[in-house]
Amino acid sequence: MSNRRTFAVLGVSESNSIFLAKQIAKTNPVLLFDHDAVVLNTVYSQILSEYSNAKAEIMICPTNASWEADVIILSNAAATDGNLIEKIRNVATGKIVLFLENKKNTINFESTLDKLQHFFPFSKVVQSFESAVDYNNSLFLNGNDKEAVKTILTLFTSIGLKANIL
Template sequence: MSAKQTIAIIGATGNMGAAIARSLSKGKNRLLLFSHNQDKSQQLAHDIKNSHTSADVESIECKVNASWEADIIILAVPYGAEKEIAAQIRDVANQKIVISIANPLNETYKKMVTPTDTSAAEELQKLLPNSKVVKAFNTIFAADFANPVIDGKQVDSFIAGNDAEAVDTVTELVKTAGFNAIVAGELPASRTLEHMMLLLIQLTMKHNYNWLAGWKILHN
């Protein structure tokens, strides 16, 4: 990305939100951090500035204002929270990139709560019809952001979206975060990507990967 862009991270103090914020602060973009816990988001902004003195990051008290100021909005929230947030930011997210990281898993991590013919990202696109929804960051654990190279291999992070320019922009963000970016296809590919995370969680619980694991496509 050539021009500096403003990125709002909604849910910035959750495990994934904080990991994304810390990783993207290494880039040249401006970060707006929103959390219902203002003390935690202010502390996160402070910690990021201490780690990266050139980081342009601030805590912001209103998700609507954050989304209004942003070029890119990252919903670092559970699937169940997306509908309410989408209703709140719909008008200010017009024509903007909105990144869906959610995986619509049930409480036991055994299946999806969405029907087989859709995905969290596609449902979000319906809720935000004038936004450019892109699926990203959903196939990786929060711990992977601090360790994007596992066993000597850079973790792959998959992206899906209908708008080619938006996908290109998000691809650069994924690279900034330290991952190998792979474009999987248009938004319906999110169905596969969300099931990939379901499988990775199940494998991690079964084989005790200690929540530090990722996907890697091997090819010649």
């Protein structure tokens, strides 16, 4: 990615969110939010100890984190939290909103994408899900905005993930 973007990672208590937050923090500012303050502080401390030049910040409000970010990343748990979605919906306008889904929840990718786009009608929604065949090693990306999907593909490949566009 040519320019540095700020990423809000909402729901850092899930392993895929923790991994992404750490990898992104190597080269881009990261805003971290989770309802579990212990996990949030632990992840924040890990990022700072592993990457001395990391620009990470704990956020106590998902709205503020989303407002300040260029890209919003929602863990599977955050994506199913209707209260959280309602709080960030208006500040996500025009931004990329990436949903990290686990393979158990992605039965019909197209209807899931439509549902997610309905929650964020004025955002560039991208969904990421794990390969059922190559768990933990390959991700698939889906979205209606080709440029947003390409941006996330570039991000994922730059941090060492194998990703493909569906």
